[in-house]
Structure formats: C-alpha cells, structure tokens
Amino acid sequence: MNKKASADSWIMIGWFIFLVIIMCIGIVVQVESFFDIGFDTRQIDSATLNAILQNCLTENEINFESSREQITEQIFEKCSLNKEVIENSMLLIINLENENKIKIGRGDETACALVNKNNDYPKCEISKVKLIENKKILTIITGSYQDSQQKIG
C-alpha cells in the first residue's frame, strides 16, 4: 500500500471520533433536558403566601393609616412571616382601595402580568379582601421567584 493510502485510513479515524462526539453530545443534551426539567412551584408558593395573608389580615387588626414601615412591621409580626425570604425571593404588594400601602421584594404588577412573556418574572396570585372594621377593599398581590438551589454538602 502506498503511503498516501495508509494516511487516508488514519484520517477516517478522526472523522469517526468527531461523529462519536456529536452523537454523545446529542445523547447528553436529550437526557439532561428530560431528567433535569425540575418543578416550578412558584405559583403554589405565591398562592400559599396569599392565602396566609388573607387569613391573617381578616383575623388581625392592622392599622393601615400608619407609616409604611409600621404597616410592614405589623404584617410581618402578626402574620409570622420571614422578612428576608420575602425580600429576596418573593413579591408582596398590598393596596387599600387602590392606594399602595406596602411593596416588598422584587417586581410589580406589570411583571406579574408579563410572566407568560418572560419566565424570569414572578408567578403571582391576586386576591381581594373586605375589611370588617371599615368595609374597605384590600388587594393582596403575592409573587414568587423562588427556585430550588443545588449546593455542595
């Protein structure tokens, strides 16, 4: 066999390796996309927070005439909520008769409405509650950005 022909057979091994690598990448991508989809529980998180707030605000008296900081403090204390988690991973907006009383966390109502356009926006839950003492309507908007985190340990 001449030297040119013998060189060709080794070049084919290079192509073989290239094709095998492409095949392996394809298998890995398919397996990862199937097994690592994960769960999106943001809607459930925001519904849970909303339900807790609905119960809390109807059962406890919160003075919505005080300052934002005082309202925030009352809500966190009486509803037993962790401020850090809400600020970092959730959204909480409370409006009294269309007047914004508190807003904690990232985002706003617009972000909630655009969640179908961009999955990075929070998934939200909106509810209205009628206060017994003054018959005013309270709008509770809760949202969640939270996703599970993988850590070493």
Next chain:
Amino acid sequence: MNKKAISIVMTNLVYLILLVIVTMGMLFYIQSKQNNASIWAEYYVEELSKLVNFAKPGDIITFDVHKATEIAYKKQVSSRSEIFSFDNPNNEICVKLSVGRKTCYSYFNNVDVISKGIALGPPNTLTIEITKTQDE
C-alpha cells in the same frame, strides 16, 4: 502477514477500542442519572417547604420519606440524619440524596423546624416539630 493486512487490522482495532471507551462512558453517565435523585430531592424539599409554610408553632408533622431513603441508600449517602437538614437561621430546608450534593429551598413562615428523625417503616417516615423562632 503483509503490511496491508496489518494496517487494516490496526485501523479496525483502533475503531473498536474507541467504540468500547465511548460506550462505557455513556453507560456510566446514564447510570448516574438512575433513580432520578435530583428530581426526587427537589420534590421532597418543595413539599416540605409547603407544609412548613402552612404550619403553626406546636404542630408535629409526619411525612412519608420512603422513596427518599431508598434513593439515598442506593446513592451511598452515609447516614439517615444527613438526608433532611433544617437551617433555621436562614429559613431553609435541604434534602441530600446524592453524595456531595444537596437541594435547598427557603420557606417564608417565621418558625423553626426541629427534626425528630426518620423512623424506619415501611414506610420510612420523617417527623418534624414546628416551634416559635428562637429569638422570640
């Protein structure tokens, strides 16, 4: 044997060795995805977080964790106490079903979670107690 024959045999041998190496590698990778440890860890951490968010101080919750313990055993997690951990200062629950990796999720209820440990079944169950936060 003439040189042509040797060349053909060598080439095919190289192909065969490469194929065996790649096949072994892919089998090893697919085997690592067995038991869906990461998906189950995510499921357990999020379910526990939902339970804790709705709970009140004084509640005692018993939760079926049989599947989690099976997977942790297969993945050689060294002890049952490592599978579920509760970081109360950071309001975080972590589930470890693989060696060296855990999945964590935060809960917004301002309570502490005390683990009472995993009771062997079947089914194996985890019992947790909800208490007021330590600084109260």
